Structures are given as structure tokens and as C-alpha cells.
Amino acid sequence: METLHHIVVVGGGAGGLELVTSLGDKLGRKQKARISLVDAGLTHVWKPLLHEVASGSLDANANEINYRAHARKHHYEFQLGRMSGLDRANKHIIIAPFRDEDGQEVVPERRLQYDTLVIAVGSTANDFGTPGAQEHCLFLDSLKQARRFHNLMLNAFLRKNHEALQGQPHTLNISIIGAGATGVELAAELRLASRELPIYGMNHLKSSDVSISVIEAADRILPALPGRLSSAATRELERQKVQVLTGQPVSEVRNDRLIMKDGTELPSEMTIWAAGIKAPPFLAELDGLETNRGNQLIVEQTLRTTKDPDIFAFGDCAACPQPDSDRPVPPRAQAAHQQADTLFKTLCHRLEGKEAVPFVYNDHGSLINFSKYTTVGNLMGNLSGRSMYIEGKVARLFYVSLYRMHQVALHGFLRTGVIWLMDKISRAMHPRLKLH
Numbered sequence: 001m002e003t004l005h006h007i008v009v010v011g012g013g014a015g016g017l018e019l020v021t022s023l024g025d026k027l028g029r030k031q032k033a034r035i036s037l038v039d040a041g042l043t044h045v046w047k048p049l050l051h052e053v054a055s056g057s058l059d060a061n062a063n064e065i066n067y068r069a070h071a072r073k074h075h076y077e078f079q080l081g082r083m084s085g086l087d088r089a090n091k092h093i094i095i096a097p098f099r100d101e102d103g104q105e106v107v108p109e110r111r112l113q114y115d116t117l118v119i120a121v122g123s124t125a126n127d128f129g130t131p132g133a134q135e136h137c138l139f140l141d142s143l144k145q146a147r148r149f150h151n152l153m154l155n156a157f158l159r160k161n162h163e164a165l166q167g168q169p170h171t172l173n174i175s176i177i178g179a180g181a182t183g184v185e186l187a188a189e190l191r192l193a194s195r196e197l198p199i200y201g202m203n204h205l206k207s208s209d210v211s212i213s214v215i216e217a218a219d220r221i222l223p224a225l226p227g228r229l230s231s232a233a234t235r236e237l238e239r240q241k242v243q244v245l246t247g248q249p250v251s252e253v254r255n256d257r258l259i260m261k262d263g264t265e266l267p268s269e270m271t272i273w274a275a276g277i278k279a280p281p282f283l284a285e286l287d288g289l290e291t292n293r294g295n296q297l298i299v300e301q302t303l304r305t306t307k308d309p310d311i312f313a314f315g316d317c318a319a320c321p322q323p324d325s326d327r328p329v330p331p332r333a334q335a336a337h338q339q340a341d342t343l344f345k346t347l348c349h350r351l352e353g354k355e356a357v358p359f360v361y362n363d364h365g366s367l368i369n370f371s372k373y374t375t376v377g378n379l380m381g382n383l384s385g386r387s388m389y390i391e392g393k394v395a396r397l398f399y400v401s402l403y404r405m406h407q408v409a410l411h412g413f414l415r416t417g418v419i420w421l422m423d424k425i426s427r428a429m430h431p432r433l434k435l436h
Contacts (some may be wrong), residue, residue, distance in 0.1 A: 004034040005351055008093060008114040008119050010083045012039035012067055014046055015315040016120035016334030018409045020076045021345045028075030030210035033351060035076035038095065038112065042067060045143045046406055047122070048333050051182055053146040055153070055189035056434040057371065060143055065410065079112060083121070084219060086287040088308055093117065116310055116347060119297060121283070123316035123331060126294070132253035137273040140182065149272070150434065153190075156270060157197050157205060164204040173211045175258055175268035177250050178275030179221035181368055184233055186272065187214050188370035191240045196433045212242045213266065215251040215258070217275070224330070225267055225366050228389055232376045233368055240373060248277075277331060279317040284300050296328075302356035312346075314339035316358075322361055329361045337406070338362065367399040375399045379416075 007027075009020045020037045027033040043064040044371065045053065052058035071078040085094035091399040092111040099105050124141050127133035138149050148368070154174075156172055163170035174190060177185045194210035207219030213235060221244060237244050245266075252259040258266040265395045279295035290298040290306045296319040298306050303320060314320065316331040320339070329335050339359055346356040365387060375395035378387040407416040 004031065005115045005120065006034045006113060007114060007116045007347060008036045008038065009118045009120060009314070010093065011120035011122060011317070012037055012040045012041070012044050013120060013122045013315065014048075014333055014406060015335070015340040015402065016118070017044050017065070017067075017070075017407070018340040019118065019120070019344055021070070021074045021410050023347060024071070024074040024076035025402045026344075026348065027291065027351070032375065034115075036079055036112065037067065037076055038081060038093070039067060039077045040080075040082040041143065042080060044070075044141065045146075046333075048181075049403065050140045050143065050146040051186040051189055054140055054149040054186065055193050056150055057189055057192060059426075059430070059434050060147065062423070064143070070410070072243060081107065083119075084109075084282060086117075086289070087111070088287045088311070091115065091117075091310070114310075114348065117311040117312070118343065118347075119283070119311065119317060120315045120336070121280055121317045123277040125273050125278055126278035127273055128276060130250060130253060133273055136253045136255055137177070137271050139273055140186070141405070152194065152270065154435070157193075157202055157210075160209065161202040161205040164209065169206065171209055171211060172205075172269060173213070174270045174272075175213045175215060175265045175266060177215050177253075177258070178273065179214045179216035179218075179246070180224065180274060181222065181245070181366070183214055183216075183272075183274035184221060184237065185369055185371075186274065187212055187237060187242045188240060188312060188373060189232045191242060192371040192373075193433060200335055200431060200433065200435055203299065208241070211267075213245060213268075214242060214369070215248050215250060215266075217247070219247050222368065225368075229368065229376060229378055231368065232389075232391065233370075236370050236374060236376065240370070244398075277316060285319060294319075295348065301358045301360075302346060303339060303359055304356060311359055312343060314343055320359060320361075329359075333402070333406075334364055337409070340409075367395060367402070369396070369399045 009016050023035045028035040043066050045060050045064045053060045065186050067078045079097035083093050084096035095110050097105050097109045098107040125139045139145050160170045160172045190212050194207040220230045222233055234309050245376040249261040250258050251261045258268050280380045283295045284291045297313040297322050299313050303312045303314045315336040342357050342359045363380050365379040369375045376391040380387050391408045403432050
């Protein structure tokens with residue numbers, strides 16, 4: 001194994017895990033290359049589902065993938081740890097010490113040699129330096145954060161249910177800062193939770209006692225998507241009794257309220273930040289690799305970094321140019337999926353001495369899911385270039401298929417079919433909402 005070309009992928013998100021799966025099945029299985037995945041966690045959950053984990057409508061335990069088990073089946077190695085540095089001269093990545101929950105060091109700092117390095121570490125929330133955001137906001141960047149949110153939500157509902165039983169004021173104010181896809185979908189999931197929890201014993205708290213607000217600095221929600229989609233989403237949120245506040249930048253977050261730019265205050269006992277993303281800060285200090293203001297690694301159209309021909313980057317952490325556009329590829333799950341496919345071809349070509357494959361992004365449209373209520377979206381026509389607006393059951397079918405496509409990339413068609421059947425059985429046997 002030591003003589004094989006070593007491809008190291010850092011980051012086991014949607015794109016990174018799909019890439020090592022394909023490389024392991026094609027190159028690792030045939031001993032044509034050594035494939036390694038490095039990630040700070042032990043399990044993978046598709047990031048677009050974290051808001052469902054947070055609200056309790058999805059059980060992460062039934063939907064997470066253990067990296068070690070997956071690595072064994074798909075012929076790659078897994079290294080637990082967080083990348084903290086890079087030594088380009090010696091072709092080593094530096095992996096920070098791994099510590100347990102008590103802060104005790106389990107594994108010391110170590111180095112991992114590579115011949116080809118791929119960085120796919122995703123993104124984190126960007127609070128734009130808003131005072132109080134780090135101290136008082138909840139974030140949904142990781143499975144750990146989603147689970148923490150879920151526990152805090154259940155405790156808040158329980159507390160308010162008790163206050164209602166005692167005849168005390170018991171309104172629960174929840175605010176979501178940022179009305180992109182995550183913020184909008186989370187609002188719908190929280191409204192569902194407010195209607196489902198009374199069924200399971202919290203019957204002194206009514207859905208109307210839970211005030212949910214979505215706050216967006218732009219003049220409409222979903223500002224990056226077509227106006228028709230934004231209007232449909234606004235109507236659906238209002239139908240679900242979610243307050244939509246647009247053109248309202250938040251200037252400060254406090255423990256129990258938000259302060260708007262115009263000085264108005266909004267009560268908020270639970271505040272979720274979903275207003276923007278940025279690449280992890282450590283990327284800006286990786287041994288001279290070029291980054292932009294958002295810490296993204298600047299790459300060529302082939303996804304190769306501008307300063308090192310042996311290092312590639314893709315997904316949310318990379319700024320990849322698009323032909324005939326002054327904007328980089330947008331940080332979306334479908335972009336990471338497409339980039340993983342392109343980079344797989346490039347890395348296979350690289351071992352054969354062939355040229356890299358340029359990446360061309362194809363926007364297939366956008367879908368916004370409002371929990372069990374409805375789904376709206378637009379699909380891009382490959383031939384006409386025009387978008388088609390869809391909603392309801394048809395849109396929901398397309399939305400669900402996105403996750404199933406991700407599962408197919410990781411497990412194949414047969415195993416995905418078995419997983420789908422098991423999901424159906426699980427939903428029939430368990431409560432509609434995760435209650436712990």
C-alpha cells in the first residue's frame with residue numbers, strides 16, 4: 001500500500017463522501033490507489049436534512065452513516081480528526097489532536113502523507129460580526145448542533161407547557177435570522193412540531209402559543225431564488241402562521257430579544273442563525289494557498305487550487321469560476337454532487353497521465369420543502385434553458401429524490417431500495433416526531 005498513489009480527501013460531507021466512495025470502488029478495490037478520508041466526526045448525515053433533525057421530524061440515528069463501516073465496504077481508509085495545517089513541501093496534512101468529551105487527549109497531533117489532496121470541508125455559519133450572535137444564537141452547521149437544538153426545543157416546549165398548566169404567561173417566541181432555504185424550511189418544521197407535540201402529552205400548550213418569526217435583511221425571502229418562488233414561499237409561511245419580516249437587518253442579538261437596525265425590538269427566547277455561510281477560517285492559513293474574503297480556496301475550472309497542482313478543492317469551501325459569468329459556482333448541494341462526479345473523472349485521469357476535466361455547473365433548479373404541508377420549486381429545462389414552476393406532490397417527489405440520489409451514490413440502487421423500505425416501516429412504527 002505504501003507504494004500506491006495516495007489520494008487524501010478531507011471532509012466527509014455530501015461531496016467528499018460521494019467522491020471517496022467512487023474512488024474506493026474504482027481504484028481502491030483494484031489496488032490502483034490508496035484512498036483516505038479525514039473527518040472530525042464519526043458519522044455522516046446529509047447536511048440539507050439537519051433542520052429536520054433539529055425539529056425532530058427526522059431521526060438522525062436511522063439516517064447517519066458510520067464512516068468506518070462505510071470505508072470497509074467501499075475500500076477506503078478513514079482517519080478521525082480535524083485538519084489543522086498543511087505542509088506542502090513535504091506533502092503532509094496536519095491533523096489536530098483528538099480529544100474526548102472531557103477534553104482528555106485520545107490521539108496526539110499527527111501527519112498524513114498525500115500524493116493528491118482534495119479539500120472538501122464545507123462551510124460554517126457567517127454571523128457577519130453581529131454583536132451577541134455567537135453568545136445567544138443557535139446554529140445548524142453540524143449534527144451535534146442540530147441535536148443540541150432539538151433538546152433545547154423539547155425543554156422549551158416542556159417548560160411552556162408547565163407554565164400554561166399553572167396559568168402563567170406561556171408564549172414561546174422563536175426567531176430565525178435568515179430566510180434562505182434552511183431558514184424557511186426550518187420555520188415550517190418548527191410549526192409542525194408545535195402542532196404535533198400536544199398530541200404526545202404537552203396538551204396545555206397550543207400551536208398558537210408558539211410564535212415563529214423569519215427575519216430577512218433583503219426585501220424578500222429566498223433572495224437568491226426566482227421571485228415567483230419567493231412569493232409562493234411567503235404565502236405558504238403566512239398560511240402556516242409564521243411571521244415573515246423582510247428588509248429587517250438585525251443589529252444585535254440579546255438573550256431574550258433581537259434589536260433591529262431601526263431600533264425596534266423583537267422578543268426571542270430561542271434564536272437560530274441561518275443568515276449566511278463562510279468557509280472555515282483555517283483555510284486562509286494553509287501554507288500559501290490562495291483564498292478569498294470568505295475563506296474559500298480559489299480554484300481553477302478543473303477544481304485544482306491556483307498555487308499547487310497536487311491540491312484540489314470543491315463544494316462550499318471552494319470558489320470555482322463559471323464560464324461566461326463573473327460569479328463563482330453557488331454553494332449548493334447539487335453543485336457539490338456535480339463537482340464530485342467531475343473530480344472523480346479527473347483523479348482517475350490523473351493516474352493515467354491524462355488531462356483534468358473542466359467543471360461546468362448545471363443548475364437543475366431549486367426546491368423548498370414546507371414539511372408535510374407542501375413543496376414548491378422550479379426545475380430548469382436542459383434544452384430551453386427556461387424554468388418550470390412546480391408545487392405540491394410533484395414537487396415533493398422531486399425533493400425526496402434529491403436525497404435518494406445521494407444515497408444511491410453512497411450505497412447503490414439495491415441498498416438504497418432496502419433503506420427506503422426500512423424508512424417506510426420505521427415511520428409506521430415510531431412517533432411522527434422524535435421525542436427525546
